[in-house]
Amino acid sequence: MQICAKTLWATSAIMVGLAGGASADPVKVKVFIGAMFEIGENSGDRAGEYQHWYERYWQDAVPREIPGAIAPVHCNDDGVCGSVLGMGKVNAAASMQAILLNPDYDFSNAYYLITGVAGTPPSRGTIGDVVWANWLIDYDLGHRWAPEEGEPGEPVFIPRKGYEEYRVHELNPDLVAWGVELSSDVALTDSDEAQTYRMRYPDAAAQAAPSVKVGTHMTGDTFFHGPGLSAEAQYIAKLYGADDYLVTEMEDNAIAQVINRLYGTDRIAAIRGSVNFDQGNPNETTLQHLDPAPGETAGGFAETVQNIALVGAPLVDRIVTGWEAWKDGVPAH
Known part of the structure; x- marks a missing residue:
């Protein structure tokens, strides 16, 4: 008797779910919040990317270990779930896929909020800004060469064929618009250290107070620095028809690709x-910037991770409290 591979896979998946204690009634997820790292504990110490979310939504939640994920998942009674996914594209994507495929959770109507810290070009942003993504772009999927091996002054990057569906995701403009509107009146926090540090840069955007912005998130495992690679990131954004590159990070496009394979990107x-x-x-110099002397680093980390939650929470809360209007898709904006 022949058994097709798909049947074997489905049977194995069911057995794994049963062995892992899958619940008869999976959690119906309304919003999943993904952060990339936490510094220490989830509450009560120096906050990383997850702590403010945890303290807002999951203080009383029971952590659930997920095979294949880097950290437990927390959920509250309102269907808001979240987890630390890990730093870098491989870590974050592997965790997200493990969570999405776990039978204890029903993501069929879920929304996703990818969150974390980032860098910004001083010509377009400042310390403490929070940027809603309208485009997610992979910085790495292409060909690069040393500048001296190409034409003087020309870009040293061309896209690699075959990655067209993976390297760029344009996010749902209606959902972006909701996020921007709901966070437009949020008062962002700041610090004296960040204000002083900004004045080292002559750019008006760099010296400005923190604000909520919209633009392209550039995802790369390479933690690139310097005006040359910043210009290259802007070149890639334009090459792909996206809006201005505003932040550099290491996970967003990879997480979106995992979600897209199962549920699309509209949410x-x-x-x-x-x-x-x-x-x-x-x-x-760029090397001096990468390895600053003691006391010469940018301030504002604590304030920025707080700002991220301040900006993102109104959208989470609107989706949950207005679930009847949101469960079948993003309401027109």
Whole structure:
């Protein structure tokens, strides 16, 4: 008797679910919030990317270990779930896929909020900004060469064929618009240290107070720095027909690709808070910027991770409280 591979796979998946104690009534997820790292505990110490979300939604939640995920999942009674997914594209994508495929959770109507810290070019942003993504772009899927091996002054990147469906995701403009509107009146926090650090840069955007912005998130495992690679990121954004590159991060496009394979991208939102500039000021080299002297680092990390939750929470709360209007799709905006 022949048994097709698909039948074997489905049978194995059921057995794994039963062995892992899958619940008869999976949690119906309304919003899933993904952060990339936490510094220490989920509450009560120095906050990383997850702590403010945890303290807002999951103080009383029981953590659920998920095979294949880097950290437990927390859910509240309102259907808001979240987890730390891990840093870098492989870590974050592997965790997201493990969570999405776990039979204890029903993601059939879920929304996703990808969150974390980022860098920003001083010509377009500042420390403490929070940026809603309208485009997610992979920085790495292409060909690169040393500048001296190409034409002087020309870009050193061309896309690699075959990755057209993976390297760019345009997010649902209606969902982006909801996020921007609901966070438009949020008062962002700031610090004296961040204000002082900004003045090292002559750009008006760099010296400005933190604000909520919209633009392209550039995903790359390479933690790139310097005006040359910043310009290359902007070149890639334009090459792919996206809006201005506003933040550099390491996970968003990869997470979106995992979600897209199962549920599409219409319900994905992404926000990033800027905790550093992607290049040094005119009085320091790129290497000096990467390895600053003691006391010379940018301030504002604590304030930025707080800002991220302040900006993202109104959308989460609107979706949950207005679930009847949201469960079948993003309401027209």
